[in-house]
Amino acid sequence: MSQRKTSQEGSGHMPVRTRPLDAADGPLARFALELRQLRDRAPAGRPASVAKVVTESRKAVSRAAIYAALGGRTLPSRDTLAVMVRAWSPDGDAELPAWNERRSKCEQELSLADRRSGRAPDLAGAPREGAGQRTGVGYYRFGEEMRKYRILSGLSLGETARRVNYSKGYLSKVENGQKPPNSTLARLLDTEFDAKGELSGLV
Structure with a gap:
């Protein structure tokens, strides 16, 4: 069923600023619809806008x-998903494992769809044929591996940015x-994290 655009400011929830979605559009759309349900059913007193969620x-x-996650444009990183669940779920952290499992299932479905079509996961974020949406799966796999190796190396994002001569904002x-x-x-x-070419192999 399609998601209608509505404004719920009077009920204490954020206005919907995302495009209509249909579960038939694919795994990203289904996951985004689940996130919208989580947001729309948030208990009273929870953040009523994305800006408030980010601030808190x-x-x-x-x-x-x-917004990209709610719009079905990208699969949210685990960090982004955790912030959304903590902001809108009645049970907060207790629901994180279940949501991470849903996210992993979505990522697997996206990868399977790419393999069936003969394409590798799309690192450039190009629109998926027939769906009109971006997978983002390549972005997130690289980002998660980057974060893992950075933490294992004991480096902050700022220190990493200084060492590789990229801005902290871009690396984030x-x-x-x-x-x-x-x-x-x-x-x-790869050089800074001693990752032995693992990150280069994802590009």
């Missing part, structure tokens, strides 16, 4: 990342799946 998370994620977007990686950055990160 101490800007751990961006508004763009949350790559790590959160909002910007595509490139081969030069992947090679530099």
